[in-house]
Every structure is written in structure tokens, then in C-alpha cells.
């Protein structure tokens with residue numbers, strides 16, 4: 440049983456990624472799978488870099504003469520602490536670049552850059568540049584041979600642009616020409632300017648993401664910090680010899696996360712680097728429009744069923760619903776209004792609306808807010824049709840979504856499936872109806888893995904509604920033994936089938952739908 444719509448199932452790269460990530464979920468647990476928290480982990484790494492950076496700054500000498508010596512003193516004379524903090528500063532910054540690259544690739548592979556999400560994608564682009572410039576400017580601060588090489592190469596890069604009347608490169612011809620003021624300026628940019636720009640950039644990036652997950656789970660934070668500390672102790676970061684522009688630098692150990700551009704520049708030219716950088720950025724920025732996804736119709740409000748409660752506006756993951764003054768003269772203060780340019784057609788708002796109850800004696804069944812291609816009336820018609828053709832009885836109904844486990848592959852003689860755009864569309868009254876009125880022996884909900892909902896909040900809101908922590912809550916009369924939830928990824932169909940078989944087998948002993956419930960089974964990865 441399905442909605443009859445063309446379903447936007449994940450393409451093979453997304454399925455392959457999901458399979459790989461499932462292995463990590465098995466090892467870490469889905470809620471602490473690092474791939475489910477890449478953006479938040481990047482922010483966490485910036486925090487570590489910030490805190491360790493403040494410590495380094497306290498002991499750092501911001502002038503050209505004292506910089507190298509002060510870094511050496513921090514590294515070698517402060518027992519283990521100074522060296523450890525310096526290494527943590529470096530490795531957390533490197534980790535941030537890695538996480539940023541993975542975050543971007545993951546969003547791309549899962550096609551979460553297209554449609555309404557173009558905003559997050561586009562505002563991510565400048566962040567790449569900001570982070571890279573941040574790191575490169577950090578390398579100046581040590582003022583060792585590597586710093587001198589980075590300074591010279593970055594000056595050549597900037598001189599290629601027609602922005603400076605005096606070439607910057609002339610600063611780095613010899614030790615005598617190095618400008619202390621320029622050095623102090625770079626220090627100011629690294630210590631004050633770029634942190635502010637980065638914070639503003641991240642804030643802008645998340646402007647359209649409601650309830651963004653900016654803190655990874657505490658276990659993941661501790662694990663990441665511990666890993667960075669172990670790395671810092673095993674391979675402590677050290678400086679090269681002091682900068683000497685009059686001498687040919689020795690062999691330089693390059694940080695490929697930030698400095699890869701410079702070896703490339705030495706075998707090509709600054710012009711080639713600018714060309715590659717701007718072309719790459721423009722191409723990436725254009726991806727939402729180069730690989731567009733067919734847009735589904737957006738949610739529509741049906742005023743006769745809207746009481747202006749605001750639950751839908753509260754739950755919408757993209758802030759696409761505004762509560763505005765009433766326009767139809769009914770005795771309510773507000774009404775819901777959908778901003779079509781922000782709506783991703785997930786249907787989560789339908790699941791929040793108290794009017795979304797198939798028990799209502801109304802034909803056709805309407806509700807306060809719903810997707811035109813997946814209405815509450817379609818939903819009830821499907822359930823009634825299954826009942827009227829005698830397809831329920833001892834069977835279970837499995838609700839799935841377009842992006843998680845493919846529940847249609849788990850259909851058996853005892854399990855029917857219904858695919859929703861997101862499980863968050865399912866109103867709790869729909870579960871009650873399937874058990875009481877349609878006569879299913881049990882209901883299973885199989886949505887995206889913990890902290891990995893394609894629509895960000897569908898899995899979380901569904902669980903909270905079932906647990907009666909979020910309105911509208913699942914009625915107490917629904918026997919929880921007849922309800923089963925599974926949060927997983929595409930590719931986990933066999934695991935789900937096994938769990939469903941176990942659930943179906945246990946239903947004989949379960950309470951009847953009329954009886955009050957007990958504990959809910961919750962599984963998945």
C-alpha cells in the first residue's frame with residue numbers, strides 16, 4: 440500500500456553512504472554516529488580551537504622579534520600543558536576542515552542542497568574560504584621557516600589581484616624588509632577579525648534551519664576531545680627553525696588541510712590558483728540549480744479546520760509557517776500561513792495539527808494544514824479500503840518514509856506498508872485509527888535513524904508525540920504493545936523484516952486496542 444505518488448527515493452550514492460554509515464551506527468549507536476553530527480562537530484572543533492587559542496594568546500608575543508620564541512616557550516617550557524594545548528589547537532583546526540569537507544559532501548550526496556535548501560548550501564560556500572584563510576593566517580603567527588614560506592606564497596597570491604598599489608611580496612624579500620606592522624595586522628585578523636566573521640557566517644548559514652543541532656552529544660564531544668588529546672600526545676606539534684628570509688628554507692612539514700594550495704601554486708602560478716578556486720566555488724555554488732530536484736507541491740492551510748493553535752508553526756523544521764492575524768472572521772486570534780518559498784513538503788505540519796484525525800465524521804476529510812498530494816482524506820481512504828477488503832485482521836501496518844528504510848520491501852503476508860513523505864506526517868490519531876477502526880493487529884513506524892531524519896525533525900517529533908511529550912500526544916488508550924518503532928537507514932530492510940516478524944509474533948499476547956497501554960518497544964540503529 441503506498442500513496443500512489445512518484446517517490447523521491449534516495450539515489451545509489453545516498454544508499455551506498457547509508458550502508459557505510461550503518462556500520463558506524465552499529466559501532467557507536469545511531470545517536471552518536473559522528474556522521475549524523477558533522478556540522479555540530481565542526482562547530483565543536485572551532486570551540487576547542489577558540490579556547491586553546493585564547494590560552495596560547497596569553498603567552499604569545501605579538502611582535503615579529505618575539506613571536507617564534509614565545510611559541511617555543513609555550514611548547515617546551517610549560518611542562519606538558521603548553522605543548523598539549525598548542526597541538527590541540529592545531530589538530531582541532533585540522534579536524535574542522537575534514538569535518539567541513541565531509542559535511543558538505545554528505546549534504547550533496549543526500550541531495551540536501553537542492554530546492555529550498557539552496558540557502559544553507561550557498562551560505563556554506565563562504566565558510567570554506569573563511570576557514571581556510573583562518574588556518575593560513577594562523578601559520579604566520581609562529582614566524583618559523585614554514586610561516587615565512589606561507590607568508591611569501593600568500594603575498595604572491597594576493598599580489599596577483601589588482602588590489603594593492605605596493606606589492607605585498609616586497610615585504611618578504613629579506614629579513615630587513617619584513618614589516619612588523621603587517622605581521623601585527625595578520626595577528627589581529629587571526630585573533631579577532633576572522634573569529635567574528637566565522638561566527639557571523641555560521642549564524643547566517645543556519646538562519647533557515649530551525650532548531651539546528653549545533654552541539655554534538657556529550658559522548659561524542661568527550662570521544663573527540665580524547666582522540667585529539669591522544670593525537671597531540673603521540674605526535675606533538677613543533678615549530679621549524681626561526682624564519683630567515685635570507686636563507687633557503689630546509690624541508691618543510693606542510694599541513695595539507697590548510698596549506699595544500701601553496702605547493703600547487705609553486706608548480707603552477709597564482710593565476711591558476713585563483714582560476715581554479717573561483718571556478719570551483721562557482722561550480723559548487725551553482726549545484727542546487729545544475730542538479731535540481733523536482734519540487735513537490737507545498738503545504739496548504741485549510742482555514743475552516745485551523746484554530747490558530749500554532750503547533751504546526753512550532754514543529755515546522757524550516758520555519759515555513761507564520762502565525763498571522765485571522766482573516767476569515769472566525770473567533771480565533773491567529774491562523775497559519777505557509778511561506779511557499781521555505782516549504783520542503785515534508786508534511787510534518789499535518790502530523791502536528793490537532794484537526795488531523797481520521798476519526799472525524801467528515802467526507803471528504805479535511806484538516807488544518809496538509810500536502811495537496813498526500814491528504815488526510817487519502818490517508819483515511821487507504822486505511823478504510825484495507826479494512827473493507829479484509830486485508831487487516833491479524834496483520835500489521837508499517838508506516839515508512841521516502842528517505843529511510845524502504846518499507847515496501849518488507850511487505851509480507853502479515854505486513855502491509857504505507858509510505859509517507861516523512862513519518863512526522865503521521866498524526867497520533869492515525870495510529871489509533873489504524874488499530875481501532877481499520878482493525879490492524881499492530882502498527883509499526885519505520886523512520887530515519889536517530890538524529891538523521893532527512894527532514895531533520897520528523898523522527899524526533901514522532902517519538903515525542905508517541906511519548907506524549909509533544910502535542911498532539913498519542914492517546915493513552917492506544918495499547919503500546921501494539922506499537923513498534925524502528926529508526927534506520929536505507930539498506931536495513933532485512934533487519935527491519937526480522938524485527939517486524941518478532942513484533943508480529945508477540946502480538947498474540949498483547950492487549951486489545953481498547954485496553955490502556957504499557958511500555959513502547961523502541962529499536963533500530
Ligand code: HEM
Nearest residue numbers: 478479481482543546551552556559560563564566651652
Ligand atoms: C564552518 C563550516 C560549517 C559549519 C560549522 C556548518 C554547520 C552546520 C549545521 C550545524 C547545520 C545544521 C544541521 C542540522 O541541524 O540538521 C548545517 C546545515 C547545512 N549545511 Fe552546514 N556547516 C558548515 C559549512 C557548510 C558548507 C561548506 C556547506 C555546503 C556548501 C554546508 C551545507 C549545509 C546544508 C545544505 C545544510 C542544511 C541541511 C538541511 O537543510 O537539513 N555547510 N550546517
Ligand code: SF4
Nearest residue numbers: 755782783785786788
Ligand atoms: S510541509 Fe514541512 S516545511 Fe512545509 S510547512 Fe509543513 S512542516 Fe513546514
Ligand code: SF4
Nearest residue numbers: 745746749751792807
Ligand atoms: S496546527 Fe492546525 S490548527 Fe494549529 S495553527 Fe496549524 S493548521 Fe491551524
